Amino acid sequence: MSTLQDAPPEAPKRLSLPVSTLIGLLALAAALGVGHLVAGFVGYTASPFIAVANYVIDHSPTGIVKWAERTLGTWDKPVLKLGLAVVLVLFALVAGQLSRRTPRAGQVLVFLLGAAGVAAVFVRTDLGQVALLAPVAALVAGLVVFTFLHRIALPAEAVPGDQGFDRRKFLRAGVGVAAGSGVAAVVGQVAGTSANAEDSRAAVGPLVPARTAPPLPADADFAKLGSPAFITPNPDFYRIDTALVVPQIRAEDWRLKIHGMVDREVTFSYADIRTRPLVERRVTLTCVSNEVGGPLISNATFIGVDLVDLLDQAGVQAGAEQMFATSTDGWTCGTPANVALDPARGAMLAIGMNGEPLPVEHGFPARIVIPGLYGYVSATKWVESLEFTKWDARQAYWLSRGWAEQAPIKTESRIDTPKGFAGVTAGKVRLAGTAWAQHTGIAKVEVRLDKGEWREATLSAEVSKDTWRMWWIELDVPKGTHQAFVRATDHDGYTQTENRADPVPDGATGWHSVTLDAR
Numbered sequence: 001m002s003t004l005q006d007a008p009p010e011a012p013k014r015l016s017l018p019v020s021t022l023i024g025l026l027a028l029a030a031a032l033g034v035g036h037l038v039a040g041f042v043g044y045t046a047s048p049f050i051a052v053a054n055y056v057i058d059h060s061p062t063g064i065v066k067w068a069e070r071t072l073g074t075w076d077k078p079v080l081k082l083g084l085a086v087v088l089v090l091f092a093l094v095a096g097q098l099s100r101r102t103p104r105a106g107q108v109l110v111f112l113l114g115a116a117g118v119a120a121v122f123v124r125t126d127l128g129q130v131a132l133l134a135p136v137a138a139l140v141a142g143l144v145v146f147t148f149l150h151r152i153a154l155p156a157e158a159v160p161g162d163q164g165f166d167r168r169k170f171l172r173a174g175v176g177v178a179a180g181s182g183v184a185a186v187v188g189q190v191a192g193t194s195a196n197a198e199d200s201r202a203a204v205g206p207l208v209p210a211r212t213a214p215p216l217p218a219d220a221d222f223a224k225l226g227s228p229a230f231i232t233p234n235p236d237f238y239r240i241d242t243a244l245v246v247p248q249i250r251a252e253d254w255r256l257k258i259h260g261m262v263d264r265e266v267t268f269s270y271a272d273i274r275t276r277p278l279v280e281r282r283v284t285l286t287c288v289s290n291e292v293g294g295p296l297i298s299n300a301t302f303i304g305v306d307l308v309d310l311l312d313q314a315g316v317q318a319g320a321e322q323m324f325a326t327s328t329d330g331w332t333c334g335t336p337a338n339v340a341l342d343p344a345r346g347a348m349l350a351i352g353m354n355g356e357p358l359p360v361e362h363g364f365p366a367r368i369v370i371p372g373l374y375g376y377v378s379a380t381k382w383v384e385s386l387e388f389t390k391w392d393a394r395q396a397y398w399l400s401r402g403w404a405e406q407a408p409i410k411t412e413s414r415i416d417t418p419k420g421f422a423g424v425t426a427g428k429v430r431l432a433g434t435a436w437a438q439h440t441g442i443a444k445v446e447v448r449l450d451k452g453e454w455r456e457a458t459l460s461a462e463v464s465k466d467t468w469r470m471w472w473i474e475l476d477v478p479k480g481t482h483q484a485f486v487r488a489t490d491h492d493g494y495t496q497t498e499n500r501a502d503p504v505p506d507g508a509t510g511w512h513s514v515t516l517d518a519r
């Protein structure tokens with residue numbers, strides 16, 4: 001008689017699909033949770049997930065980044081995070097899949113993923129060596145959890161009498177890992193964001209300018225007729241930056257160093273700046289990636305100090321070509337030194353915006369504002385260093401990605417009302433919008449229906465040559481589909497070209513138009 005009963009119990013040879021999937025996902029959760037926990041103490045942006053996402057932003061082709069800014073606006077970062085999460089989950093699933101017999105392939109994948117996190121932190125110049133602890137801990141946690149769960153689910157040797165896969169034990173371990181990862185992530189999140197800039201900002205108190213901006217005339221805008229409001233409320237102000245996590249700098253920890261080709265290196269604290277006589281200046285900021293008709297332009301009353309006064313204290317040397325600014329998150333910006341130094345330009349180190357301390361996402365504690373230059377060559381937020389140097393000694397963030405060195409804002413105009421493809425009633429139709437030519441000023445805005453005559457629009461009061469100017473006009477629109485065009489002329493006598501140019505490398509050109517469907 002054959003003795004079937006005498007044969008040793010068969011060890012399970014292969015994990016089921018749900019079990020291998022769960023192992024991959026739990027190892028991922030453990031790695032991210034532990035990484036986030038450690039990052040909470042050694043530097044929030046060292047969290048592997050954030051570090052990898054930042055790396056993706058900094059190393060994506062410039063066309064893609066600028067496309068994302070234009071089409072997704074402020075949603076660009078949530079979309080990126082979601083995309084990265086999807087990739088990670090797929091990775092975890094594959095790791096589980098490939099490990100249904102032995103853990104080897106999954107371990108290799110987990111290791112590679114962990115190594116990517118380590119590399120993403122390693123290349124950051126704004127994080128110290130200890131920051132590496134976060135991705136290293138994540139790597140180790142991922143490997144340990146993967147190996148441990150795999151061993152429970154698929155023991156290497158069957159113990160006589162063992163049933164092989166102990167479902168209870170596996171579930172207990174899995175729940176433990178999931179709960180532990182969640183708690184770790186939450187603790188890391190709280191620790192990492194508790195040194196929040198928001199309470200420091202709330203403690204700043206009122207910023208009282210010694211020199212206030214002249215009061216706004218009643219006709220500074222035609223908001224009632226459909227133009228933008230002259231002053232953009234802070235929550236509506238466009239926001240563009242590469243920071244995945246908004247830098248949290250407390251005013252009391254902030255310093256600005258002016259160095260390089262200067263006679264004396266100088267450093268200012270927040271108290272040094274805010275106790276100087278503050279000036280108030282209305283400036284319209286514009287992003288170079290703004291398409292014709294786009295929304296990346298806003299206007300505020302900034303409060304701060306004259307940048308030239310600080311620069312004079314340092315004594316910028318004659319040969320300096322660029323003011324190379326660095327933000328606390330490592331972003332950099334190059335401004336022509338002669339523009340920064342020109343007293344007539346009115347460059348500011350701003351600490352306030354529309355009567356409040358700078359909002360954190362607009363650069364708290366301090367940023368640069370320079371009328372007439374696109375933001376990427378002038379408007380450094382969370383600024384911590386201004387180095388005077390030659391153009392070829394340092395290359396700023398967007399320059400190395402194909403954007404121009406010199407980028408004065410181009411004269412442009414936009415139709416805000418009616419919106420494109422709006423249905424209107426044939427007859428008299430009112431159009432309203434805005435025009436800008438910062439540091440030169442708008443002299444004239446004209447509107448034309450189809451190929452008709454250009455007609456001059458009514459302009460709002462000129463508040464300053466550094467701010468936008470609103471316009472409105474009434475047109476006779478016959479029944480049918482028509483196109484309305486706008487063009488502006490600045491105080492230098494330059495009239496906007498019809499030629500369409502892309503934002504790359506130094507700003508879009510062309511006439512904005514809307515299609516009107518008159519019934």
Ligand SMILES: Nc1nc2c(c(=O)[nH]1)N[C@H]1C(S)=C(S)[C@@H](COP(=O)(O)O)O[C@H]1N2
Pocket residue numbers: 237238239240241242243285286287288327328329331361362374375376379380381382
């Ligand atoms: N630190 C930092 N400052 C930055 C940027 C950035 O990515 N990082 N982007 C610049 C660009 S491209 C623009 S258009 C302006 C936008 O300023 P805002 O977000 O306050 O509107 O900030 C500039 N300052």
Ligand SMILES: [Mo]
Pocket residue numbers: 240286287288289374375376
């Ligand atoms: Mo920009």
